[in-house]
Amino acid sequence: MIVALIEKIYSFLWGDLLHIPLPGGSSIGISLLIILLIPTGIYFTIRTKFLSIRLMPDMVRALVEKKEEKSSLSTFQTLLVSTATRVGMGNLVGVVAAISVGGAGSVFWMWLMALIGSCTAFAEATLAQLHKQKDPLYGGFRGGPAYYIHDCVEAKTGKKHKKVIWAVLFAVSGLVCWCGISQVISNSVASSFQNAFDIPPLYTTILLVAVAAVIVLRKNATVKVLDFMVPVMAVCYFAITLFIIITNIGHVPAVFTRIFEEAFGLRQAAAGGIGAVIMNGVKRGLFSNEAGSGSAPCAAAAADCHRPAQAGLVQALGVFVDTIIICTCTAMIMLLAPQELTEGLTGMELLQTAMGYHMGRFGVIFIAVTLFLFSFSTFLGILFYARSNVAYLFGDKWCWQTAYKVLALIMLFIGGIAAYTFVWDLGDVGIGLMTIFNVVFLYLLADEAIDELKDYEKSKKLKK
Numbered sequence: 001m002i003v004a005l006i007e008k009i010y011s012f013l014w015g016d017l018l019h020i021p022l023p024g025g026s027s028i029g030i031s032l033l034i035i036l037l038i039p040t041g042i043y044f045t046i047r048t049k050f051l052s053i054r055l056m057p058d059m060v061r062a063l064v065e066k067k068e069e070k071s072s073l074s075t076f077q078t079l080l081v082s083t084a085t086r087v088g089m090g091n092l093v094g095v096v097a098a099i100s101v102g103g104a105g106s107v108f109w110m111w112l113m114a115l116i117g118s119c120t121a122f123a124e125a126t127l128a129q130l131h132k133q134k135d136p137l138y139g140g141f142r143g144g145p146a147y148y149i150h151d152c153v154e155a156k157t158g159k160k161h162k163k164v165i166w167a168v169l170f171a172v173s174g175l176v177c178w179c180g181i182s183q184v185i186s187n188s189v190a191s192s193f194q195n196a197f198d199i200p201p202l203y204t205t206i207l208l209v210a211v212a213a214v215i216v217l218r219k220n221a222t223v224k225v226l227d228f229m230v231p232v233m234a235v236c237y238f239a240i241t242l243f244i245i246i247t248n249i250g251h252v253p254a255v256f257t258r259i260f261e262e263a264f265g266l267r268q269a270a271a272g273g274i275g276a277v278i279m280n281g282v283k284r285g286l287f288s289n290e291a292g293s294g295s296a297p298c299a300a301a302a303a304d305c306h307r308p309a310q311a312g313l314v315q316a317l318g319v320f321v322d323t324i325i326i327c328t329c330t331a332m333i334m335l336l337a338p339q340e341l342t343e344g345l346t347g348m349e350l351l352q353t354a355m356g357y358h359m360g361r362f363g364v365i366f367i368a369v370t371l372f373l374f375s376f377s378t379f380l381g382i383l384f385y386a387r388s389n390v391a392y393l394f395g396d397k398w399c400w401q402t403a404y405k406v407l408a409l410i411m412l413f414i415g416g417i418a419a420y421t422f423v424w425d426l427g428d429v430g431i432g433l434m435t436i437f438n439v440v441f442l443y444l445l446a447d448e449a450i451d452e453l454k455d456y457e458k459s460k461k462l463k464k
Contacts, residue, residue, distance in 0.1 A: 006425055006426055006429055007425060009429050009432075010425045010428055010429050010432075012032065013031065013032055013033060013428070013429060013432035013433070013436075014031050014032075014033065014428060014432060015031060016029030016030060016031060017030060017031055017032050017035065018030045018035070032432075032436075033432055033435055033436075036292070036435060036436065036439045037117075037120070037291075037292045037435065037439070038116070040120055040292055040439050040442060040443070041113070041116030041117050041119060041120045041291065041292070042116055043443075043446075044116075044119035044120050044122070044123045044442075044446070044449075045115070045116045045119040047119075047446065047450050048119050048122060048123075048450065048453060050119075051118070051119050051122055051313075051316065051453070052114075052115050052116075052118040052119055052316060052319075052320075053115070055313060055316075056317075058313050058460075059313045059314065059316055059317035059320075060317070062075055062305070062310040062311075062313040062314045062317075063075060063076050063079065063314060063317070064076070065305045065306065065310050067303075067304035067305070072139065072140030072141055072302070072303075072304035073140055073141075073223060073302045073303055073304060074303065074304065074305075075303045075305050075310060075311055075314045076314070077223060077226075077227060077303075078299045078300055078302050078303040078311065078314065078315075079314045079315070079317065079318050079321075080223075080226050080227055080230040080231070081223065081226055081299040081302075081381050081384050082295075082296040082299040082300070082315060082318050082381070083230050083234070083318050083321055083322065084226050084229070084230050084377035084378060084380060084381035085290070085295060085296070085299075085377075085378050085381035085382055085385065086290055086296070086318060086319075086321075086322040095110075095327050095330040095331055095334075096330065096334060096350050096351050098110070099331060099334055099335070100350065103262045104255070104258045104259045104262045104263075104331075104335055105258075105259060105260075105261070105262030105263035105264070106262075106263075107259045107263075107327075107328065107331045107335075108259050108260060108263035109263060110323055110327055110328075110331075111323065111324060111328075113323065114319050114320055114322075114323035114324050117291035117292070117319050117323070118291065118316040118317075118319040118320060119316065120291040120292045120442070121291040121292075121296060121312075121315045121316050121318065121319045122309075122312040122313060122315065122316040122449070122453075123312065123442055123446065123449040123450075124145070124291075124292070124294065124296070124297045124300075124315075124438065124442060124449075125296060125297050125300035125311050125312040125314070125315035125316075126300075126308050126309055126311065126312030126448075126449045126452050126453070127148045127297065127442070127445050127448060127449050128143045128144050128145070128147070128148060128297035128298070128300045128301035128311070129143070129300060129301060129303065129305070129308030129311045129312065130148070130308050130448055130449075130452060131143055131147045131148040131151045131301075132147070132301040132302075133147060135302075135387075135388075135391075136396050137387075137391070137396050137398065137401065138219065138220060138387060139220075140302055140304065141301055141302050141303070141304065142298075142301055142302060142387060142388040142391060143297070143298070143300075143301025143302075143388060144294065144297045144298035144300075144301050144385070144388045144389065145167075145170050145294040145297055145298075145434075145437070145438045145441065146167040146168075146170050146171040146174075146388065146389055146392040147167070147301070147388070147392065148297075148441065148445060149164060149166050149167040149170055149437065149438075149441045150163075150164045150167040150392075152441055152444055152445055153166065153167070156444075166437055166440075166441070167392065168392075168393065169433070169437055170294060170389075170433075170434055170437040170438065171389040171390075171392050171393050172389075172393070173429075173430045173431075173433035173434045173437065174294070174295070174298075174385065174386070174389045174430065174434050175386060175389055175390070175393075175404065175430075176426060176427070176429070176430035177427050177428075177429075177430025177431040177434060178382040178383070178385065178386055178408065178427075178430070179407060179408055179411045179426075179427070179430075180411075180425075180426045180427015180428070180430060181378070181379075181382055181427050182379060182382070182408045182409075182411040182412045182415060183411045183412070183414060183415030183427070184415060184427065185375040185376075185378060185379050185412065185415065186205055186208055186209075186375075186412045186413065186414075186415035186416035187415040187416060188371060188375060189204060189208060189371060189372050189375050189376070189416070190204045190205050190208075190416040190417075192352075192367070192368045192371045192372070193368055193372070195349070195352065195364075195368070196352070196364050196365055196367070196368035197365075197368065201416055201417055202416070202417055204416060205412075205413055205415075205416025205417055206413075208372075208376070208412065208416060209409055209412050209413045209416070211376075212376070212379060212380070212409060212412060213409055215380060216380065216383050216405050216408075216409070217402070217405060222380050222383060222384050223384070225380060226377060226380055226381065226384075229373065229376075229377050229380075230377055233370065233373040233374065233377065234321070234325075234326065236370075237326065237329055237370055238325060238326075238329060240359075240366060241329035241332055241333060244332065244333060244336060244358045244359070245332055245336070247358075248336045248358075251336055252336070255332065255335045255336060258335065259331075259335075291319055292435055292438060292439055292442070293431055293434050293435045293438065294434045294435065294437070294438035295382075295385055295431075295434070296315050296318065297315075298384070298385040298386075298387075298388050298389070299315075299381075299384060299385065300312070300314070300315050301388065307452070307455075307456050307459070308452050309452050309453050309455075309456035310456070312449070312452075312453075330351070333351065333354050333355060333358065334350070334351065334354050336354075336358070337353070337354035337357045337358065338357070341353060341354075341357055342354055351367055352364045352367050352368070355367045379408075379412065382408075383404075383405060383408060386404055386405075386408070387401065390404050
């Protein structure tokens with residue numbers, strides 16, 4: 001009965017709620033989350049006056065903002081934490097799936113979603129800063145949607161509340177989602193290592209869980225590891241892609257031509273496939289950068305910066321890093337390989353075949369190791385996010401923080417040796433519900449974020 005209920009909720013959140021007919025006999029299927037996230041992105045893009053383009057220099061400058069308290073995190077450190085969770089399997093397997101189904105044109109729609117998604121990311125991160133609290137357990141600050149939802153309800157009702165039902169539902173949804181993701185992470189890593197090195201999944205899983213346990217069960221080791229791991233893995237992946245682009249430079253113009261031609265369906269419209277092109281790019285763009293889901297604000301709240309808008313600008317930049325850079329890297333690796341070589345392949349096999357074409361056996365191994373790093377950093381990142389939600393639900397006690405970490409490690413182990421689709425669906429339901437609760441309160445609190453942006457821009461002018 002519970003499984004059936006979860007499946008119904010999953011279908012409601014992620015299934016096609018509406019179908020829009022298109023010329024050529026195709027149609028676009030639109031899920032509830034698409035209906036929520038795209039208008040929200042457009043709304044904040046307009047209200048911030050195209051912040052993602054207009055304030056790009058400010059995003060970069062905000063990265064070097066110095067923290068005032070030693071125990072807190074800098075804006076750059078919180079970017080590394082949020083990037084660790086954004087840059088995951090979706091940047092590899094997800095992009096491969098989008099292009100496999102929707103064609104090269106999907107890449108353009110990913111780029112477009114990054115532009116509007118960055119404005120949503122700014123709003124939620126800024127609100128997290130405005131409503132952050134001191135963290136008595138880990139030091140520094142904590143916060144996120146559960147906290148600004150709580151404050152919003154108190155402001156609307158004029159009453160103090162120990163707990164607010166909507167904030168509780170968000171926090172529970174987040175913890176459920178991140179447990180589900182833990183299983184997906186280990187399953188994907190174990191599968192890729194089996195394909196690349198012929199290592200039994202059990203051995204890979206034991207190693208993964210052991211290393212994760214050593215890090216996450218220590219007080220502040222997570223951030224220290226991510227400080228090193230995220231820049232290294234992102235730079236290495238970008239450098240390898242750049243090498244592939246340079247060695248195939250003669251084919252690059254044709255790849256970009258293909259992306260734009262297929263994006264607008266010059267060929268696909270006639271074949272009735274434009275709907276797949278658009279929606280696969282839109283979905284991958286939205287769900288890869290996580291803008292609007294309420295995850296990244298849990299990291300943004302921890303930043304120690306002079307103005308809340310600076311934390312928002314840094315998280316907006318994080319969306320670009322995820323989608324414009326990392327997702328595009330994966331797309332270029334695929335699209336620069338001969339189509340006849342990858343035809344009929346899907347998922348990790350497709351990407352490893354493409355890398356095998358470019359770099360031989362090293363390419364196959366590189367992708368397996370990259371997936372491990374991307375996935376492992378995601379696991380560390382989501383446990384950082386979980387801190388604030390656990391604290392909101394159960395208070396400031398180490399026993400509850402440790403209990404959730406142990407639960408996540410158990411899920412990590414289970415996922416590596418067996419795939420339970422029910423748990424995966426539960427994770428997707430969790431992020432879907434998080435998004436619904438978060439988006440509703442983003443609209444209610446939008447003026448706070450916009451006013452903070454205006455104050456930031458005024459102070460910038462005064463300094464000049």
